[in-house]
Amino acid sequence: MSTAPYPAHGGKPRSQANWGSSGKDEPADGRLVPVWAARLIGLAALGSLGALEWQRQMAGYSGGRALLWVVAALVAGGAVVACDRLTGARRTGAVLGAAFGGVVLATLLSGAPARLVLPVHWGELVSTVVEGIRSTGTVRLPYDGIQPGPRIALEVLGAWLLLAAALFALWPRAGREARGFPFIALALLLVLVVSPVVALGGATSALLGVVLAGLCMAFLWLERLPLRPGLGLAALVGVALAGALPLAATADRGAPWFDYKAFSEAIGPNDPVNFRWNQTYGPVDWPRDGNEVMRVKSPKPLYWKAQNLERFDGREWVARSPDATGERTDAEVPEDWRNRPAWTNTIQVEIRRMRSPDLIAAGTTMAVRDASRTVVPSGRPGTYRVPGDLRRGDSYSATVHVPEPPAAALAEATSGARGQQADDLLVTAPFRRGRSLSRHQVGRGGHGRIRYAVIHFRPFGDQRDAYAEYPQANTSSFDVAKVMRRSQYARTYRLAMRLRRRAKTPLQYVLAVNRYLQQGFTYSERPTPVPAGRAPLDGFLFDTKEGYCQHFSGAMALLLRMGGVAARVATGFSPGGYSTRYKAWIVRDTDAHAWVEAWYDSAGWVTYDPTPSTTPARSQIFALQDLPQVTDNGGPAADAAGAGGGTVSDAARRGPGVRADLLHDPLAGATTRTPAGAIEQGTPWWQWALGGVVVLLLAGAAVLALVRRRQLRGLTGSERALVELEAALRRAGRPQPTGTTLRQLERVLGTSPDAVGYLRALSAARYGPSPAPPTRAQRRGLRRALASGLGVRGVVRAWWALPPQRGR
Numbered sequence: 027m028s029t030a031p032y033p034a035h036g037g038k039p040r041s042q043a044n045w046g047s048s049g050k051d052e053p054a055d056g057r058l059v060p061v062w063a064a065r066l067i068g069l070a071a072l073g074s075l076g077a078l079e080w081q082r083q084m085a086g087y088s089g090g091r092a093l094l095w096v097v098a099a100l101v102a103g104g105a106v107v108a109c110d111r112l113t114g115a116r117r118t119g120a121v122l123g124a125a126f127g128g129v130v131l132a133t134l135l136s137g138a139p140a141r142l143v144l145p146v147h148w149g150e151l152v153s154t155v156v157e158g159i160r161s162t163g164t165v166r167l168p169y170d171g172i173q174p175g176p177r178i179a180l181e182v183l184g185a186w187l188l189l190a191a192a193l194f195a196l197w198p199r200a201g202r203e204a205r206g207f208p209f210i211a212l213a214l215l216l217v218l219v220v221s222p223v224v225a226l227g228g229a230t231s232a233l234l235g236v237v238l239a240g241l242c243m244a245f246l247w248l249e250r251l252p253l254r255p256g257l258g259l260a261a262l263v264g265v266a267l268a269g270a271l272p273l274a275a276t277a278d279r280g281a282p283w284f285d286y287k288a289f290s291e292a293i294g295p296n297d298p299v300n301f302r303w304n305q306t307y308g309p310v311d312w313p314r315d316g317n318e319v320m321r322v323k324s325p326k327p328l329y330w331k332a333q334n335l336e337r338f339d340g341r342e343w344v345a346r347s348p349d350a351t352g353e354r355t356d357a358e359v360p361e362d363w364r365n366r367p368a369w370t371n372t373i374q375v376e377i378r379r380m381r382s383p384d385l386i387a388a389g390t391t392m393a394v395r396d397a398s399r400t401v402v403p404s405g406r407p408g409t410y411r412v413p414g415d416l417r418r419g420d421s422y423s424a425t426v427h428v429p430e431p432p433a434a435a436l437a438e439a440t441s442g443a444r445g446q447q448a449d450d451l452l453v454t455a456p457f458r459r460g461r462s463l464s465r466h467q468v469g470r471g472g473h474g475r476i477r478y479a480v481i482h483f484r485p486f487g488d489q490r491d492a493y494a495e496y497p498q499a500n501t502s503s504f505d506v507a508k509v510m511r512r513s514q515y516a517r518t519y520r521l522a523m524r525l526r527r528r529a530k531t532p533l534q535y536v537l538a539v540n541r542y543l544q545q546g547f548t549y550s551e552r553p554t555p556v557p558a559g560r561a562p563l564d565g566f567l568f569d570t571k572e573g574y575c576q577h578f579s580g581a582m583a584l585l586l587r588m589g590g591v592a593a594r595v596a597t598g599f600s601p602g603g604y605s606t607r608y609k610a611w612i613v614r615d616t617d618a619h620a621w622v623e624a625w626y627d628s629a630g631w632v633t634y635d636p637t638p639s640t641t642p643a644r645s646q647i648f649a650l651q652d653l654p655q656v657t658d659n660g661g662p663a664a665d666a667a668g669a670g671g672g673t674v675s676d677a678a679r680r681g682p683g684v685r686a687d688l689l690h691d692p693l694a695g696a697t698t699r700t701p702a703g704a705i706e707q708g709t710p711w712w713q714w715a716l717g718g719v720v721v722l723l724l725a726g727a728a729v730l731a732l733v734r735r736r737q738l739r740g741l742t743g744s745e746r747a748l749v750e751l752e753a754a755l756r757r758a759g760r761p762q763p764t765g766t767t768l769r770q771l772e773r774v775l776g777t778s779p780d781a782v783g784y785l786r787a788l789s790a791a792r793y794g795p796s797p798a799p800p801t802r803a804q805r806r807g808l809r810r811a812l813a814s815g816l817g818v819r820g821v822v823r824a825w826w827a828l829p830p831q832r833g834r
Contacts, residue, residue, distance in 0.1 A: 062196060062205065065195045066107075066196070068195075069099060069191065069195055069211070069215075073095070073099055073188050076215050077089075077092040077184065079222045080092065082222050083221075083222050084168055084169055084181065091135075094135040095132060095135060095136065096188060097135065098128060098132040098188070098189060099128070099132070099188040101131060102125065102193065103193070103196045106124050106192075106193065106198070109121045117198070129189060132182075132189040133182060136182045138151070138181055142178075155182050187214050187218050188218065190211075190214050191218075194207045194211040195208055212242060216242075298381035299381070299615050301615075303332055303598075304335065304342065304345065305343050305580055305620065306342060307562040307563070307577060309551065309552045309553070310552070312618055313615040314615060314616055315616075316616055317614060317615050318612055319599075319613055319614060319615055320376060320613045321375070321605075321610040321613070322374070322613060323609060323610045323611075327601035327604070328373070328388040328428055329389075329596065329599070329600060329601065329621055330387070330388055330602075330613060331386070331388055331409070331598040332382065333345050333384055333409065333597050334406060334408070334409060334594055335597060335620075337452075340454040340455065341456070341561060341562060342562065342580070343594075345406065346449075347405075348405020358408040358427075359390055359427055360628060368430070369427055369429050369430055370426070370427045370428075371425075373387065373388060374423050376610075377419065377420040377421065378418060380416065380418075380615075382412070382415060383411055383412055384416075385401055385409070385410040385412055387424040388424075388428055389428030390407075390408035390426065390428075390630070391425070391426055392427055394422055394424050396422055396423045397421075398419070399412050399417075399420055399422075428633070429630040429631065429632050431629040431632065433533075436628075437533055439628045440485065440486070440626070441486050441532040441590065441627065442625060443487070443488065444627055446627075447625045448482075450594055451590065453587050455478060455480075456513060456514050457479075457512045458513065461512040461513075462512075463512070465499050468496055468499050470499040478513075479494040479509050479513070481493075482494075483506075483589075486531075486589065486591055487590070488590065492504075493506065514561040515563075515584075518563070518564050518581075519588055522585050522589045523589075525542065525585070526590070533626075535589050535591055536591060539582055539585045539586060539636075540582065540634070543636045544636070547578070548571060550572045550574065553566070555570075556569055575621070579596075579621050580620075581636075582634070583595050586624055591625070592624065594623055595620055595622060596633070598619065599619055600619040620637075621635040622635070747800075750828075754808075754812065755812070758816075758820070759823060760775075768785050768788060772785050778807040778811050780803050780808070780810075783804040784804035784808040787799065805828065805830070808828060809824045809828045810824070812828065
């Protein structure tokens with residue numbers, strides 16, 4: 027098609043300069059896409075993948091919000107490219123301004139509080155991010171805790187990584203043909219994608235490997251493709267698929283691609299981690315560095331016990347003094363414990379970076395074998411000690427008995443009725459200041475004041491009166507209520523009596539105590555000090571209501587004893603994270619924990635954990651949340667479905683409250699499992715596929731637009747209009763033979779005066795002295811002519827071939 031003598035198609039663009047370039051950093055070599063455009067396309071695709079992966083580390087954070095990080099990065103990168111139009115100091119200042127604006131925009135879009143972008147709060151922003159990053163190694167991911175620091179750190183760090191990748195990819199480099207530092211940018215983008223996979227695992231690793239490899243190749247090579255890609259594009263796809271195979275195989279192993287934590291521990295200092303198990307209720311001061319302290323091979327998750335704290339000395343829970351009877355385990359288990367073989371398991375323990383005189387096991391340790399060091403009974407039933415201390419590299423096997431009674435079996439169970447656990451119903455109650463007793467007041471002569479009493483509480487349901495013993499005067503009193511009114515635990519005793527009146531069985535009382543500790547209490551490792559003159563646990567229960575595992579377990583055990591349920595505090599570690607690579611539970615110093623064991627005559631010591639889920643002991647197992655509730659009248663409460671407490675979950679049936687959360691240890695390479703045991707899927711495969719299609723469509727549209735703009739660059743307005751007309755005829759399904767003139771085309775499309783007017787306007791624009799562009803009406807007329815006789819499909823194709831645009 028041509029006008030006489032000018033052809034309608036304009037041929038190649040007259041100028042080979044890349045649009046939007048200063049000409050200094052991009053060669054005029056006929057590339058398919060300019061360098062800056064290729065980098066932006068690659069950043070959008072790979073950055074979107076990284077943002078969607080990174081947001082998995084924050085519970086409740088939407089993928090749409092994470093994609094706003096990509097928008098911020100693209101805006102900042104585009105602004106840096108636009109600065110190429112400037113020169114000298116103005117250009118430098120503009121680039122720095124674009125980078126600073128990108129930081130502000132990324133921070134705002136990350137979800138962090140908007141006030142943190144104000145200059146007066148920059149110090150707070152930096153400190154929050156730094157402290158949050160430090161704590162992310164000790165919290166459970168995806169993070170859903172109440173402390174804002176780790177969440178803000180994850181949000182801001184993800185947005186900043188994307189922004190830094192954009193700046194490194196597009197930063198101007200004077201005197202060089204290529205702009206930016208693409209390999210540094212790619213490394214930052216890979217951190218976004220890989221870190222969540224290391225921390226959380228994923229069931230779509232093969233697909234992730236394919237997508238990641240392809241996007242990496244595109245990020246690096248898209249800018250190198252020629253104007254007519256041909257074999258170059260095929261080679262790019264082939265290399266991407268070849269790179270995806272080993273990457274997908276590595277990701278499919280169910281373990282981290284690189285266990286950096288284990289590597290750093292292997293080459294790091296050999297100093298051991300030590301723990302003190304007695305409770306102090308002050309700020310947390312034990313190690314919290316995320317070091318692996320031991321590995322345990324066990325068929326199920328258990329609490330790994332170091333010590334039983336069986337004596338309450340009036341202030342805190344401490345270990346009972348060893349005695350000769352401690353070598354026997356009869357007092358630790360019911361007489362018929364052998365009739366329940368499923369409750370007895372063998373575990374294998376390997377000590378990593380810890381030094382301990384206590385043998386770490388679980389429940390009641392029945393026997394120890396194959397120990398690398400000498401192991402002897404501790405003098406306390408059910409536990410052992412190591413005279414030379416356990417150290418790195420030590421290992422042993424232990425047979426442990428951990429009761430897992432069904433909830434129905436505990437509904438009518440007694441606690442301490444056989445007298446086995448009488449010592450686990452004792453409470454030392456110090457008197458308040460000014461309320462001590464003289465010897466005369468207790469019927470004894472002599473001098474000195476009596477400053478505390480040891481209360482012997484009766485088992486739940488025992489009709490005999492409890493009594494108070496005064497060891498300093500070798501006498502006792504049966505008026506326990508009067509004695510407790512003098513003590514520092516008067517409020518605690520009244521609370522225990524109130525909760526007990528509502529319960530008919532030990533189990534109902536245990537549940538009532540647990541519910542009280544879940545209402546209005548806050549987890550804090552820096553709890554507010556209790557008021558002067560108050561006992562720590564009494565102040566926790568009524569004044570501060572703020573504490574960590576020591577407070578919750580100590581308060582629960584104290585209330586249980588006052589109510590007649592034999593109880594003690596157990597210390598050690600929560601289960602940790604399960605590693606499929608090592609087939610073991612990886613236990614770290616952040617898993618150090620304290621919980622409660624309550625005695626049932628028919629089952630033995632049953633584990634309960636009242637500490638809230640925000641504790642950094644990452645693998646919390648909750649004992650009480652799924653058991654039947656107790657109403658104020660002592661009966662079972664209706665559950666959410668309206669049933670009267672008749673059904674319980676699998677967690678409750680396992681007795682110690684083992685909810686089958688094999689929660690992931692982000693530093694051990696474990697997979698995350700749901701309570702039903704299913705592997706968490708992460709992002710569904712169809713979302714990956716849909717996202718990949720969208721990315722490819724957007725990238726393709728961007729490439730076509732850039733190619734078309736490059737072809738039209740350097741043409742006059744009339745030449746561009748003729749090129750557009752030729753493309754419109756082809757797209758609408760009405761291509762014309764080569765050499766067709768505009769006059770001849772009038773006869774083909776002359777069904778409308780407006781269409782004829784459009785073609786004559788183009789002719790006039792080429793040869794007229796003062797040409798006027800076609801009007802909107804003429805453009806519509808030509809569109810109708812293109813669609814004439816082709817039905818609905820023709821109308822759609824005509825709109826695509828000649829879209830509306832501004833005109834006269």
